[in-house]
Amino acid sequence: MKRILLFSLLLTALYSCKKEKAIEEPEFFVNEDAKTFAEIGMLDIGEIGAAEISAFDPLTNKLFVVKNENEGTPTQDNRIAVVDFKNPAAMTVIGSISMTPFGGAVNSVAVSEGKLAAAIQNNDKQGNGKVVVFKTSDHSVIAEINVGALPDMVTFSPDGKYIMSANEGEPNATYTNDPEGTVSIISVANNYAVTTINFSSMTSQLPALAAKGFRIFGPGKNFVKDIEPEYITISADSKTAWVTLQENNAIAKIDIASKTITNIFPLGFKDYNIAGNEIDPSDVPNQIGKYTPAKWPVKGMYLPDGIAVLESNGTPYLFTANEGDTREYEGFFVEFLRVKNKDIKLDPTIFPNAADLKTDEKLGRLNVTTTLGDTDGDGDLDELYSIGSRSFSVWNGNTGTQIYDSKNELDVKCVAAGAYDYLRSDDKSVEPEGVALGIVGNTKVAFVGMERADAVAVYDVTVPTSPVFLQLLKCGDAPEGVLFIPAKNSPTKKSLLIVSSENDGVLKVYTPNTI
Structure with a gap:
């Protein structure tokens, strides 16, 4: 009797496992050829400065595009263009979000779980800027957060719990006012509480850093003020961030939970x-x-x-x-x-x-x-x-x-593609400017935007220590933003690459062939 009961329990367990496995959502996969990206859509949204950085929201199928036109003139127009992206081959501008209530130019945008974050500089570039968070559905304001001077790039952590901005802190035109370069860490769950950190904790390391190529230079040579954070990337577990310090020729490493700079790597x-x-x-x-x-x-x-x-x-x-x-x-x-x-x-x-x-x-x-x-x-x-x-x-x-x-x-x-600017x-x-990573089919891919070549190089980086060139894509004038949308989030259910170019205000969309 015990054997029959055990056998019955085993059958029940096996049936439960089978049933549970059957209703699991299968992993989304499209077998695509990463070396076959081709243009499928184009949209001209304005003049110089009209298409710098883009962010895509899969919940609404909207593309949000930085649009700064006539910068520094009486007709200056700073806004985020909203693009209907349901059909990338026939994109249309369906609205915009003005930056006038919040400050000056918008420098960067990022999207996570129905939220759009925008990095907005002060009308006085040396004053503290803002990160403003909007709903992607109706563009209403969720939060308005004060950050450091000249927030140049904004991003969400992969888990959506943090927003980070790289605050460049550039000097003014006469080099008489040079704000600190900082990084702001915003806790989404904690009512968008912000901590803005500078690099003062690393000051004593300057001699060792300089010996390896770290640069502190210019009038005054002030360590904290001379550091200029440019761009941020965050680890998959949302615990670590790395920030390019462009003018300083270095990368900083940040522990997000403790909000501390743990290292500076001179390059x-x-x-x-x-x-x-x-x-x-x-x-x-x-x-x-x-x-x-x-x-x-x-x-x-x-x-x-x-x-x-x-x-x-x-x-x-x-x-x-x-x-x-x-x-x-x-x-x-x-x-x-x-x-x-x-x-x-x-x-x-x-x-x-x-x-x-x-x-x-x-x-x-x-x-x-x-x-x-x-x-x-x-x-x-x-x-x-x-x-x-x-x-x-x-x-x-x-x-x-x-x-x-x-x-x-x-x-x-x-040169071989006729894209070199002599x-x-x-x-x-060629001035490599932006880089995006993604998985296309079974291939890990890097996309490198080149501002002066008006092109994007596509590389197989499945083995990250040995990238292999796949193809060159010609794009608009001076590509600034390189955005990859994985097939699972794409409105076409195929991988998409969006390149936004600041000199002609043109967006271009590319997709690969399926195998």
């Missing part, structure tokens, strides 16, 4: 004098249309803008778009000069061919920083450091160690 420099890193540093007229890469005695400062994290086998891999940026306050402080400038004096022992290097066909036209390079303090430059690294990189998020760099591949691929060879070349 060092890229050597253009080794194989694979060759650059074309000249834009002289007789070289237009001729890409002539070569080894040069120059180093590139990474100075990353966009950052995204991919976690694999327990390691966070940080992907950065190494745009490069400089401090340029005409008449007050400009950090760069062309190599041929009379004020750029090259050490005669290290550069015995200085006169030749200073010609336009060689390094003469290349922009380099004046804040680095005089290693022995004798008034001439022993090393040359140019702006940005013309690449994207992968870094270990635990240690800051570089795992991979695309070397000069972005240049090479853009007039930018002397500056930052």
Whole structure:
């Protein structure tokens, strides 16, 4: 009798498991070919500044797009454009949200669970800005939070419990007012309580950081004020954030729960004098249309803008778009000069061919920083450091160690596709600006937007230590925002890539073929 009872219980248990498994929602999967992205939709929403950053809400099928037009003029218009995205092939603008009640330009938007967060700078750029949270359904205000000066980027943690903003704190035009660079951490569940942290806790580490390529420079050289947070990415478990400190050539690591900066990773420099890193540093007229890469005695400062994290086998891999940026306050402080400038004096022992290097066909036209390079303090430059690294990189998020760099591949691929801007060879070349990560079918993919090439490079990053180039997508003028929508959240139930371009106000949508 006991055996029969046990057998009966076992059958019941098996039936329950089968029944439970049968009603489980299957994992959403579309078998897509990641190297076949093609344009399916385009929307022009305005003029310069009209399409910088986009965020998508799967609950309402709305796309929210940063739209700043006529910045700094009497007709300045700062708003968020609202786009009906039910059919990406036939997008339409259905409304907008004015920023006038909240401040000046809107710099960034992010969406989570029916909430839209917007980073809005003060009308006085050096004053504290705001993060305003709206309902995606009716655009009513949920919360209005004061953050640091010039909130440049906003994002939600993956679990939706936090909003973070990178508050750049740029100086004013005369460099007489330089606010602190800060990061704000907003607790959604705790009535949007905010903690804004600066970098004062790391001040004592400056000598060690500087030795590894960390930059504190400009009038005053104030550690806390000179740090300029640019872009944020957050770990899948919502516990850790990494922030690019662009002008400082570094990435900061933040523990979200304790609201503390736990590390700063200086990124060092890229050597253009080794194989694979060759650059074309000249834009002289007789070289237009001729890409002539070569080894040069120059180093590139990474100075990353966009950052995204991919976690694999327990390691966070940080992907950065190494745009490069400089401090340029005409008449007050400009950090760069062309190599041929009379004020750029090259050490005669290290550069015995200085006169030749200073010609336009060689390094003469290349922009380099004046804040680095005089290693022995004798008034001439022993090393040359140019702006940005013309690449994207992968870094270990635990240690800051570089795992991979695309070397000069972005240049090479853009030249081959007819997308290279030869007039930018002397500056930052293709100018990698934004990076987004996603899974397309079974392939982990990175999308790298290049501001001066007007293109997005697509890479297979299934093995994050060895990215593989897949294709190049041409887009609008000066792509600023690169947004990936996974198939499970997409209105088409296929993966989508949205590229928003700030110089022509154009949105473009791409999707891959199914297999």
